[in-house]
Amino acid sequence: MQNSQRTPGVVAGRLDQASYRRNFDDLHPPLDAHEAAVAADRCYFCHDAPCTAACPTEIDIPMFIRQIQSGDPDNAARTIFAQNILGGMCARVCPTETLCEEACVRQTAEGNPVEIGQLQRYATDHMMEQGIHPYTRGGATGRRVAVVGAGPAGLACAHRLAMHGHDVVIFDARQKPGGLNEFGIAAYKAPDSFAAAEVAWLLKIGGIEIRYNQVLGEGLLLEDLQAEFDAVFLGMGLAGVNALRTEGEEHAHVRDAVDFIAELRQAEDLSTIPVGRDVVVIGGGMTAVDAAIQSKLLGAEHVTMVYRRGSNQLSASTFEQELATAKGVKIVLNAQPVAFESEDGETVSSVTFAYTEDGPAGLKLSEETFTLKADQVFKAIGQSLKGVPGVLETTEGKIKVEGAGRTSLKGVWAGGDCATGGDDLTVTAVAQGRDAAEDIHAVLAGADAVAAE
Amino acid sequence: MANLANDFVGIKSPNPFWLASAPPTDKEYNVRRAFEAGWGGVVWKTLGAEGPPVVNVNGPRYGAIFGPDRRMIGMNNIELITDRPLQQNLREIKAVKRDYPDRAVVVSLMVPCEEEAWKAILPVVEETGADGVELNFGCPHGMAERGMGSAVGQVPEYIEMVTRWCKQNTRMPVIVKLTPNITNIVYPAEAARRGGADAVSLINTVNSITSVDLDAMCPEPMIDGKGTHGGYCGPAVKPIALNMVAEIARNAETAGLPISGIGGVTTWRDAAEFMALGAGNVQVCTAVMTYGFRIVTEMIAGLSAWMDEKGYSSTADFVGKAVPNVTDWQFLNLNYITKAVIDQEACIKCGRCFAACEDTSHQAILMKEGRVFEVDESECVACNLCINTCPVEGCITMRTLAPGETDKRTGETVPEEYGNWTTHPNNPGASCAAE
Incomplete structure (x- = not known):
């Protein structure tokens, strides 16, 4: 490890291999069979279940959980896949806290919903790990x-x-x-x-x-x-990626968050991915949060996520925001970039923001500004x-x-x-x-x- | 603090918590640990006649039913009586009783159904200084095939006969342990009383197969590809045991016969329930086999706190107190009318009450806009199913209709007076009685 979290500039290898492995391991480790049985037992098998109504794919959640309870995870998986063939990925990435788990009556009752996402993962993993695909192609239509x-x-x-x-x-x-x-x-x-x-x-x-x-x-x-x-x-x-149209946007190391995330996902070895010491992420959605958290996990010393509106309009869920702050990301609200500065004329060195005011006429920049040190900036203000x-x-x-x-x-x-x-x-x-x-x-x-x- | 000291047919113990005759009481080592932990008494694991001891299987002897988090709900066993030499057991009983004179030591016995066999064993037990004997007429597996255990317990005449032999051949109190694997518990209890028993203890274990291994196609516990029925015990059997204790307590022929309550006693509250239904003390097994002897600390503290709260100074103050309220169906008040009420503040909108009532009961719960569940009193028969299915304790309750109020289901006015089936106009027998 030649570099550390304090090495200036955009460099790779800020951490040792063990740290990369730990940082990028499963966010929620999968449930084992016993944990799944205990988690499944918490489901009340609601009538006309609110969780199912909250699921965009309308998975029969009480039924698949009951199938897990009865020791039949493969049929649980069939129940899931019948509605959502990507049930495995959705179990991992769905913002369950704003969908099924928010609607769970145990959330209402005790603020602690049934772990629907984790149970879905348990069932779908169980089937997929055996290499079983539960469907066959229909008779050829020629279409x-x-x-x-x-x-x-x-x-x-x-x-x-x-x-x-x-x-x-x-x-x-x-x-x-x-x-x-x-x-x-x-x-x-x-x-x-x-x-x-x-x-x-x-x-x-x-x-x-x-x-x-x-x-x-x-x-x-x-x-x-x-x-x-x-x-x-x-x-x-x-x-497409939305442009900021801010002065100095062309400086090196000011880039789109989606490219950074894609590069990171495709990397064989995370220690080869360069990241800044002082990273600034502009935006308030999931892409912004993912870029911010992963910058931090790659070893950036300071990561600040700046969003132009208030927390109630941040599209990243509360869970995602809390995850970001828990990983050490600082979230700044109600501020918009007005200029990217460069000390050497080539690479970005700081970003100046103006605080915003949300009024009836829309967002307005205030006089008050602040400057964040930045050797790398990720733009995550939406795709087109x-x-x-x-x-x-x-x-x-x-x-x-x-x-x-x-x-x-x-x-x-x-x-x-x-x-x-x-x-x-x-x-x-x-x-x-x-x-x-x-x-x-x-x-x-x-x-x-x-x-x- | 309430005094838990207990006198059961003259056998004194510092508290009413005894360990039942079972693996926990098979050896001096275990029993000493139990007494150190605070148990009031033990019924030593069943001794057989002099001679080569029985042998047990060498594969699994216990099966179990679990909740999802492996909480043991019920257990069964195919263990036989003690498989240790009689003389060794007798030596150990004597040593333990000598060292713990304040604790109850009762010895469970099972010998062949011949007077000589009982005549032979009773004096040697008496010689240990034990406080009493318990006749094992309950064991449903293994020994029953040899004409002992529940094979005796299922024939009231045998119970009476053997009990009489024992009473004639010992000065020790004789407790007769009953099997639940019969049609009516009252008959064996009456037989025991006729034979002169000082008390009955019940229930022994219930004949059972805990589960079936669907790969091996064999009942559990499985011994080399075969299984056999075993005795079921633990929390799952408590309701069966409570009823049997109550039936004996309220039956005229057996009323007043001391009862040692057994069957799924796990906490102080279980013990209090058995005692309220007429048990003078309780015996515990599965709970200690699951959690160890230390649980008696909770039982002692819990029972005395409850007694203090209720103002009972001794266990005798509440033993049998619920018995007068155990009655036959025909004497239940049919003019007592209640209706379910759902507390909308407490309701978490799971809809279980609706599903249960709509699919399996009286369609008396309405599901309204926004998942609001309401009781339709014109359909509600107050069956309690909604309360039982509701995951929120206290969310659904029963409201008792006051006399003079109209029952919306029947359109009739709730009468002031008590009225049961014996006087009900629909009862063909009632009109005869009235004539």
Whole structure:
């Protein structure tokens, strides 16, 4: 270990290998069989359960927990996968504290919900570790569907289409499938290459082909897909990154948080990932939190996350905020960057912020400013739609969809982060992909019925 | 502080907590540890006749039922009577009694159903200075196949006969231990009394198979691929035991016959319940086999605190106090009408009461907008199922309708007076009686 937490600049290897391993290990270690039995016993098997209603994929949570109770985790997994084929990842990354576990009546009763996420992981891991894939491909329909994006929405859509016997070709912009599960989630939430293993497991159904390095709008054209396939599902997420448009943004070591997170996720050896001594993260969402926490875990001495609005508008959950502060991240609210400074004219050395005031006319910069020392800055102020042809109707930066993901173009569906109606969560993307697939299937089956007449 | 000193058929002990005849009382070593921990008495593990001792299986002899966190709910065993030589047991009993004269030492016995066998063993037990004997007519496994244990306990005539032999051949108090594996506990208890028993103790273990190994297709505990029924005990059997104790306590033929209560006693409260139903003391086994002897500290402290709170100065003050309130169904007041009430503040909206009532009871709980659960008094029969399924203690309660109030279910006015089945117009026998 040549460098330490106090080494100035953006350098790799600030920690010893044991620290990297410890820092990026499972955030929540999995439950063993006994812990699962005890945790499952706390479920009341509610009538018309609020947890199920709170789940975007409507997993029958009391039923799968009862199946765990009865010593049948594989059938518990089947109950989960029937609604959410990415139930394994969702068990790890869902903000359960704002979904199922918030709705749990034991949260109401004693502020301590049933550990639904952990139990879901117990069941799904149990089945996946045995290599069992619980579905077989439906009888071939001869219909072909193009799916753009091998992220949660696209994979859920493709799997459901394969269940119905349609041939699916997924086009993905990267060299690896998984989308944000593979490139965008904090490493400690899905260690041991879980995202890749999950995709491999999902593809066992058969009938799904993935083509890589296929970027929509850059060689891959929607009109070509429409011509070649019976239906198209767009689930490529938000590939663009919002710009700050702040003076000095061009200095070295001012970069997008999503790139840093992706790089970190793909690293074989975390000690090769450079990180600053004084890191500043700009933004208030999950990406900002993930970048901030992981900077700290890589050995940055000081990490400050600055958000322009108040805590009630921070989109990262309370749990995420508390995790960040517990790891040593300082969160500053109501401040916006006004300039990035550089001492040597090349690399960033500090960021100056102005405090903001939220008024009826919107956010206003105050006179009061402060400057944070920064040798590395991550921008995490949101992603944007990229590569979508103008013929597709969009609204507020997303592809406008109605019903089960129907876009303004006939034969084209969309879901996940690129479409309206979701919450930028893995679980909502899965729900949208799944529902679009059912709709595509219904439309294709209807067309077949008409053709047969 | 309440005085826990206990006199059971003349056998004195510093508290009413005895250890039942079982593995914990098989040896001097264990019994000394028990007395050091504070147990009031022991019933020494059953001695057999002189000669080669019985042998036990060398595989598992206990099976169990657990809660999800491995809390033992029930246990069963296929252990036989002591497998140690008679003379060794007698020597140890004598030594222990000499060193702990204030504790009760009762010796459990099981010998063949012949007068000579009982005549032979009683004097040698008496010679140890033991305070009494308990006749093991309860053991349901192994020994029963040899015509002993519950094989005797299931035939009232044998109970009477053997009890009489014992009373004729010893000056020690004779306690007859009863098996629950019969149709009506009152008959063996009456037989024991006819035979001259000083007391009965109950229940012995319940015939059981704890579980089945679905891979081996064999009952548990499994001995080389086979299993056999064993005796069930522990918290799970307590309700069965309480009823049997109460039946003996309130039966005219057996009323006043001292009872030593056994069956799932785990805490001081369990003991108090057995005693309220007529047990003069209690015997404990599974609880110490699960947690060790130290639990008696909780039992002693808990029982005396409760007695102080209630103003009982001795255990005799409350023994049998609940017996007059144990009655037959036909004498229950049918004019006592209650309705469930859900405390909306306490309700956590799980809907279990709704599911239970809607699916399996009287459709008397309404599920309203926003998961608000309310009782429909026009359907509520006050069955208590909602209270039993509600995870929040005290959230659902029963409101007693005052006389003069209208029962919305029947449309009738709640009468002031007590009225039971014996006088109810729907009872064909009632009109005859009235004529």
